[in-house]
Amino acid sequence: MLLKLLWSYFRIGVMNELAYRANFLVQMFQSLFSLGTSLAGLAVVFSQTSNLAGWRPAELVAVLGVYTLMGGVINLVIQPSMQRLMEDVRLGTLDFSLTKPVDSQVLESVQQVQIWRLADVAMGIVLLVLALGNLGTQVGPGEALVFGLMLLCGAAIVYSFWLMLATCSFWFVKVDNILVIFQTMYEAGRWPVTIYPGWLRFTLTFLVPVAFAITVPAEAVSGRLGWGTLVGAVALAAALVAFSRWFWLTGVRHYSGASA
Amino acid sequence: MRHLFEIYRAQLKVTTATQLQYRVALVIWMIGIVLEPVIYLVVWATVARSKGGDVGGYNARSFAAYFLVLMLVNHLTQTWVFFEFEMRIRQGTLSPLLLKPVHPVHADVAQNVTFKLLMLVVLVPVMVVLALVFRPVIHPQWWGLALFAPTVLLAGVLRFLVEWTLGLAGFWSTRVSALNQIYYVALLFFSGQVAPLSLFPHFFQVIASVLPFRWTVSYPVELLLGRLSGRDALLGLAAQAGWILLSLVLLRVIWRAGLRKYSAVGA
Numbered sequence: 001m002l003l004k005l006l007w008s009y010f011r012i013g014v015m016n017e018l019a020y021r022a023n024f025l026v027q028m029f030q031s032l033f034s035l036g037t038s039l040a041g042l043a044v045v046f047s048q049t050s051n052l053a054g055w056r057p058a059e060l061v062a063v064l065g066v067y068t069l070m071g072g073v074i075n076l077v078i079q080p081s082m083q084r085l086m087e088d089v090r091l092g093t094l095d096f097s098l099t100k101p102v103d104s105q106v107l108e109s110v111q112q113v114q115i116w117r118l119a120d121v122a123m124g125i126v127l128l129v130l131a132l133g134n135l136g137t138q139v140g141p142g143e144a145l146v147f148g149l150m151l152l153c154g155a156a157i158v159y160s161f162w163l164m165l166a167t168c169s170f171w172f173v174k175v176d177n178i179l180v181i182f183q184t185m186y187e188a189g190r191w192p193v194t195i196y197p198g199w200l201r202f203t204l205t206f207l208v209p210v211a212f213a214i215t216v217p218a219e220a221v222s223g224r225l226g227w228g229t230l231v232g233a234v235a236l237a238a239a240l241v242a243f244s245r246w247f248w249l250t251g252v253r254h255y256s257g258a259s260a
Numbered sequence: 261m262r263h264l265f266e267i268y269r270a271q272l273k274v275t276t277a278t279q280l281q282y283r284v285a286l287v288i289w290m291i292g293i294v295l296e297p298v299i300y301l302v303v304w305a306t307v308a309r310s311k312g313g314d315v316g317g318y319n320a321r322s323f324a325a326y327f328l329v330l331m332l333v334n335h336l337t338q339t340w341v342f343f344e345f346e347m348r349i350r351q352g353t354l355s356p357l358l359l360k361p362v363h364p365v366h367a368d369v370a371q372n373v374t375f376k377l378l379m380l381v382v383l384v385p386v387m388v389v390l391a392l393v394f395r396p397v398i399h400p401q402w403w404g405l406a407l408f409a410p411t412v413l414l415a416g417v418l419r420f421l422v423e424w425t426l427g428l429a430g431f432w433s434t435r436v437s438a439l440n441q442i443y444y445v446a447l448l449f450f451s452g453q454v455a456p457l458s459l460f461p462h463f464f465q466v467i468a469s470v471l472p473f474r475w476t477v478s479y480p481v482e483l484l485l486g487r488l489s490g491r492d493a494l495l496g497l498a499a500q501a502g503w504i505l506l507s508l509v510l511l512r513v514i515w516r517a518g519l520r521k522y523s524a525v526g527a
Binding site: 026030037040041045049051053177180184185187191195196200 | 454
C-alpha cells in the first residue's frame, strides 16, 4: 500500500522533472561539486594529522558518506513533503488529503518526491563502499545489519522530528523558519558530533537530531558503536515515531480548514 | 556629493525598517554566520590537541582567535549581490532600478552596510559568549591593531566590487548559479575559511596571494593575530589597493557592455 503510493508519487516526480532536463545537469553538477568540496576539506585536515579525535581518514569519509546519503533521503522525500504539508495547512488544501480513504499522515509524508536527489543517495553509497573498502575486513554481515538498522532509526528520527515541526503549523501558521535552522545545523554533521564541545553536542543530539542521523550510523560501520547507543537509538526512534503519530492525530483534530 | 549622502540616508532608513520586519530571519542569518567558523574552530582545535598542542604555529586558543576574528571579518565583508543579480536580470526587476537617477550600485552599498550594522547587534553578544567558551588569545603588533579597521574596510570594498562585477555575468547568461558556486568554493579555501592559509602547501599559498580572495578575508585576520611581518602587511595593503582599482575599472566596463546587452526579460 505504502509502496504503491510512494511509487505513484515517484512516477509523478519523474515526469515533472523530465520536463526540465537541463535542471537535472545543473543539480548533478552542484551535488558533485559540494561533495568534492567536503572531500577537499577533509584532505586539508588530514594533511596535518592522521587522526581526528580517534577517527581515521577512511572513517571520516564514511561519515561523509552517511551525511550525503541521509541528506539525499531527507531532500528526496521528507523535506519536500513536509514543506508541502505546511503549505497545505496554510492554504486549506489539506482537506483533499483528509477526505481520501488513505491514512492522511502516510499520504502527506510521501506526496512530493524530488527524484534528482537520488543522485545524492547514490553518491553517499559510493562513498560508503569506498570508505569500507579502505577500512579493511572489519565489516561482517553483523555490522552491516546493525548499520542498516541504525540508518533506518536515523531516518525515522529525522522524519518524526520534521513531522512534529510541521504539525506545529496547525497552531502556528509560520514555522518554516525553524526548518531553515535545521537545514543549516545539518551541515555540522559532516564531522562526527563527538568532536564538538558538550553544549554543541547536546544541541546536535537532542534539539536537532544530527547525531542520530549521521554520527551513530557511521559509528556502527566503523565498529565503535556501544550497545548502549544502539539500544538508545532504537528506543528513541520508536518513541519519536509513536509520539509524532499521536501529535499528528491531535493536530488533525485541531484542524478546521482554512477557508471553510 | 550632498545629493548622494541624502540618498544613502533614505536607503538606510528603508533597509532598517525592512529588516526589522524579519526578526526570525536575523536569527537564521546569525546561525549561518556563526556555525561554519565554529565547526572549523573545533576541528582544528581537536587536531592541535591530538598533535600535542601545536599545528603550524597555532594551538587550540590561537585557532579560536583565528576563527572568531574570521567570523567577524567574513560577516563585515560579505555580500549577497551575486545571488541577487541573476534574479534581478532574469525577472526583469533591474528595470525599475535603472530608471532611478542614481547608479543602482549605491542602493546595494547602502543596503549592505545597514544589514551588517543591524546584524552586529546580534552577532557581537554571540561572539562574546563564544570567546568566553573558547578563550582565544592574540599577540598583535601595535601597527596590526591600527591597520585592522582600515584593512577590513578595504576588504569589504574589494569583495563588494568583485562580487558585484561577477554578478553582471547574469547579463550574458540567465543561469549563473554554477559560476556562483565555483566562486564560493574558491572563496572558502583561498580566503582561509577552511584553515589558515599557512597550513596549506606553498604553491597553494602563492596562488592565494595572486587571487583576490585572500585580501578580502584572511589578510585582516592574520594582521590582527600578529602573524604578518611588516613587509607582508604593506604588500597586503598594496594588493588590496591594486585589486580595488582593477575591479573598479572592470565594473565600469562590464556594466556598460551589459546594459547594452540587457533587454529586460518579460518586458
